[in-house]
Amino acid sequence: MIAFVTAPIPGTSLLLTGIEIYMLVHLARIHKFKLGLKEIGYSAVGIWGLSTLLQDVALEILTFFPGIGWVAEAIVAAVFVFFLGSLADLYFRK
Numbered sequence: 001m002i003a004f005v006t007a008p009i010p011g012t013s014l015l016l017t018g019i020e021i022y023m024l025v026h027l028a029r030i031h032k033f034k035l036g037l038k039e040i041g042y043s044a045v046g047i048w049g050l051s052t053l054l055q056d057v058a059l060e061i062l063t064f065f066p067g068i069g070w071v072a073e074a075i076v077a078a079v080f081v082f083f084l085g086s087l088a089d090l091y092f093r094k
Helices: 002-006 013-030 037-064 068-093
Strands: none
Touching: 013 037, 013 068, 037 068
């Protein structure tokens, strides 16, 4: 939902990255998995880099299809967060 609202605003990927890191830390805590600051930092950099790459893809779509680009960017962000949460949940369960 946040991705849909903030899609046209530049620089909101940092806000979304913070929420994604919070989700990872919360999932780790649920599964009694200890994350140190080093792991959280690596995760933050990785998530930010990947989300920036996906945002660039969505912006390319915006170039070819104005109007659809904002929707595409928000959909890409929502799908990314869903799969990130699913993968993190699977990882922390083991």
